[in-house]
Amino acid sequence: MGLVGCSQPSSSFQSTISPDAGPNLNTTTGLIDYLQVEPTVRHVASWDNPYGQGLVIETRHYRVYTTLLEPLMLRQVPSFLESAFRAYQRQLPEPVSSSEPLVVYLFDSRTAWEAYTRDTAGENAEIYLQIQAGAYVADGVCAAYNIGRRQTFSVLGHEGWHQFTQQYFTYRLPSWLDEGIATLFETCRYERGQFVFQPTSNMLRLGTLKLQLLEGELISLNELLVLNPGQLLSGYNVDPHGATAFYSQVYALVRFLREDGYGMRLRAYRAMLHGAAHGDWPIEDRLLDVAADRQAVLTVGWNIQTSQALFGYYFGKDLDAMNAEYQAFCRKITYPIQLKAMHIIPAN
Template sequence: TARSSPRDVIVSEEDWTYAGRSGRIIITPHFRLHTTLGDSLLLERFPRFVEVALAAYRTELGVLPEPTRRLETYIMRTRPQWESLTRALTGPRAPVYLRIPRGGYAFDGKGVFFDIGPYDTLAIAGHEGWHQYTQSTFKQPLPLWLEEGIAAYFEGFRWHPSDRTLPVFLPWSNPERFDTLRKLAADDRLMPLDELLVSRPQDLIRSADGRTLGYYAQVWALTHFLHEGAGAKYRGDLARLLADAADGRIARTLRDAVGARAARGAMSRRVGDAVFRVYFNNDLAAAQHEYETFIHAVTLPGTRHNITAGRSPLTDR
């Protein structure tokens, strides 16, 4: 068979200008990509990357629906262009997004990125693309600890060995998150599960140095735990929770289990242990033990070579 091309996903292209800068709109089956990038490695690979990422979002942790419309995505050549666009798109909320140091964000179902080099830009697009997908497609939101955990889960990718333009999503292939997790475990500084479930990353930014990175490493590990830890006992529950978010059934499930008031609070705050207790394990102490056991198993000496190869640390050590 003929080798596929990164251009195979492109349906059409048209000219576009932003603030006097020439660019183009690239249409793919599921995206409208607005860009001021010139011809470059990043522009060559970005359209195919986001399409493959979307396919991974919809299949890796459960079978999830297609977006009902093309997702609006912006990839700007420079940070000043990105800042100008951010002010136009987010209005009074712009100061929050302008504090982002690198790469981009998702807002109201849109992905907004700038070029920080091909690999790093794409890793951020893998993360923020999950947020873009859930914002545009899910009828009810996931709790933050899972929304952010899954976004970090999709940062990990490698290029296919026989096609360097085709990304392969390997959620364990994330040395940055792994190294943070391993250091937390070695220093006995892991956040307990009950604390992790009530934490918000935006609150941790204001606290002690490094706590935000620790949060992301731990929710990344929590997603892996729910997918394959404790003998994969929670894998089906995770798929059910994602399907319920997509279809708008979480609130009713919580209401039936914990009552209307607690359900409303959990849905509005997007933090707390209600969703975890109802979908995974009502015994948080038992779940904490399983989660800690999993983290210590995946961070044992000798596991990092699996991470760099994109394999689970629980296999063929």
């Protein structure tokens, strides 16, 4: 899955630290001294592990095990994660309790990430190793590796939402909702020591959506709600780019529910997420039992029935009428987007 990332002023990458002016950043001891003064960092220590020199960094809501020791990027990781956590909480009408830290493994290379995955993922390791660039969440733990600052933070923002719901929500979410919300955290800017997420600037999703509209290949709301990850990996309707189309459309769908008509569906959207977090969805018990059991497999049938039941209850059952409004919203948000030489750029 391609991602876009987080921007920042170029001056933020300029180090004013000289070898004689501070800690030796070529050693873990020096990095500990360098990081422990960061406002979001509560504790830093060496991490003994088989994958390379490493650190463990603790913040209010995260514990990060990392072999990524590039100083300027590393110092932003704690702030990014805490900014993401606050953004996840803002999806809800009221914050969820968060006593246990979220665990992240961030490796300096794919080689180290692959070794960790083989050591910890058991029979699922080969599935995760098919990921071309990025991260995954398994058993509430996020495992990522460095693919460049922007894309690494984009992946962490996306996968971090999945981790957040695994840790704190009573119910698992259907595919369209879980993945749609995750795309809201793929793009951000760095400002005054914090990261501000900008879903309206997600040019990858907007550009793909624009292309779908131009080619007349927009997936209808009826179909979009019932798609599942298995269909995406195999290519929707024999389309090898089906997954990309799906992510762009669920990105637009979540924005539609939050923004369309001056936020007329926002209250229902938040009520739906509140129900997921606190175990209060008004749908059939047999669907709720699976949603609450994280060891149970989420089947195609569960995804279809749960999606239809939730959408019907919170947003109404006239999907044909809403589909027209959704497609109009897609045209509206992609109107300024220009496609040029296969590169997605914002209009001037």
